[in-house]
Amino acid sequence: MATWLPVAWALALAAGPGDATEPSYDVAARDASAAVDTVNARDLVGTWTVDLRPTPDAEPYYQKFVVADVTAESFTGTFYGAPVSEARLNVDWGAVRFAFITEDGSGAYYHSGVLQEGRLEGTTHSPGRGFLAYWTAEKAAPGD
Secondary structure, eight states: OOOOOOHHHHHHHHHOTTOTTSOOTTHHHHHHHHHGGGOOGGGGOEEEEEEOOSSTTSOOOEEEEEEEEEOSSOEEEEETTEEOEEEEEEOTTSSEEEEEEEEETTEEEEEEEEEETTEEEEEEEETTTTEEEEEEEEEOOTTO
């Protein structure tokens, strides 16, 4: 098996500790830690209009994602009318990230997404139906 070192890492090792050429792999962590104070998982609560179109040029296909309640690391709700299970939240990287499972007659659907700038972007993987779908969502106006 060949040994491979990223070039930046190899240069940092050759330069020694504390040298100005040492790469900084924690840029994302620094940027995220600055934003953590402004991230609130409760912003997920509400009804979201999800666009599940299969391709970018297809007509919109809308369904609802309802987040009923949020706790420290989880949430309850429905997606496409099916109850959410195994829901998890992560706010450690400067955005609200989430994952959950729904089920229907064809099996489990594994969903994950991120809330940024007031909108959701996510994916749904269905092993039973053999697809991975990308989706977006906007928060529905009250009463929708």
